[in-house]
């Protein structure tokens with residue numbers, strides 16, 4: 001298997017007036033060619049900041065204070081600057097931003113936006129348009145109608161599929177999708193995910209899905225990384241994590257998924273709210289919401305332990321269970 005992306009100990013900080021907020025702490029993961037990874041966690045857990053980190057474009061006043069990002073076994077991408085870095089985007093790795101349908105230029109017909117991308121990357125206009133037709137067709141869009149439309153003439157779901165189509169225009173090898181389906185109804189969500197999965201398989205593209213909703217991606221990703229307070233609390237093959245979640249937070253996220261039929265049981269929902277990054281207690285950042293906490297949880301931050309099922313988890317209890325079984 002070819003490693004397409006290797007992220008090692010990525011740490012990203014936002015200095016505030018009183019202290020430095022560590023929005024992403026020591027995050028490591030790898031993606032192989034054609035593989036998909038889901039990054040999951042509640043709002044504020046650091047998911048989007050990781051994506052900006054991969055592109056070395058963390059918004060001010062943020063800064064990457066540690067770690068390395070290697071694409072295709074190359075040098076640390078965080079050391080690469082200027083034009084080389086810019087060219088790399090879109091052609092090798094591209095991103096579909098949160099509410100990306102709103103990032104389409106409202107003043108330009110879609111065909112003009114295709115031309116702009118072609119121009120910026122020195123691609124022949126007719127080739128780019130032909131490719132866009134092909135991609136829109138794959139996204140179940142009527143190419144003629146879409147190409148001649150202004151964004152406001154398209155529905156939210158169509159615009160989202162156009163954005164994804166545009167992200168594929170230069171044949172990137174990795175696409176990062178930040179909440180790609182949040183603005184869509186359930187049917188459009190399922191359809192967009194199905195299409196993306198098909199494209200991934202056909203073209204062997206690697207995908208990173210970022211979402212707060214674990215139910216959205218559980219069926220379409222190979223592996224899952226669960227984030228809490230900027231840390232990875234559980235990470236491993238999606239089937240294992242979904243079937244046998246080891247971290248109490250992951251269990252809470254899964255229990256909070258509303259059933260497809262019947263009443264929503266609010267007693268199962270995750271209790272409390274995410275920890276304030278300005279004021280993380282010592283020990284485990286999840287301790288105040290954890291029903292299983294033990295004294296050690298308020299004293300020592302749990303180290304990551306590797307379980308038998310290839311899952312890594314940062315929880316004292318999981319570590320104790322693993323040790324007692326092993």
Ligand SMILES: Nc1ncnc2c1ncn2[C@@H]1O[C@H](COP(=O)(O)OP(=O)(O)OP(=O)(O)O)[C@@H](O)[C@H]1O
Pocket residue numbers: 014021023041042043044045046047048049050059060061062212277
């Ligand atoms: N521009 C910024 N200035 C200051 N702090 C920031 C900035 N962007 C992010 N942060 C900090 O980083 C934390 C993580 O933000 P991030 O957007 O990565 O979370 P997220 O998990 O993607 O949530 P959401 O789904 O709501 O975007 C925030 O809670 C905030 O403390």
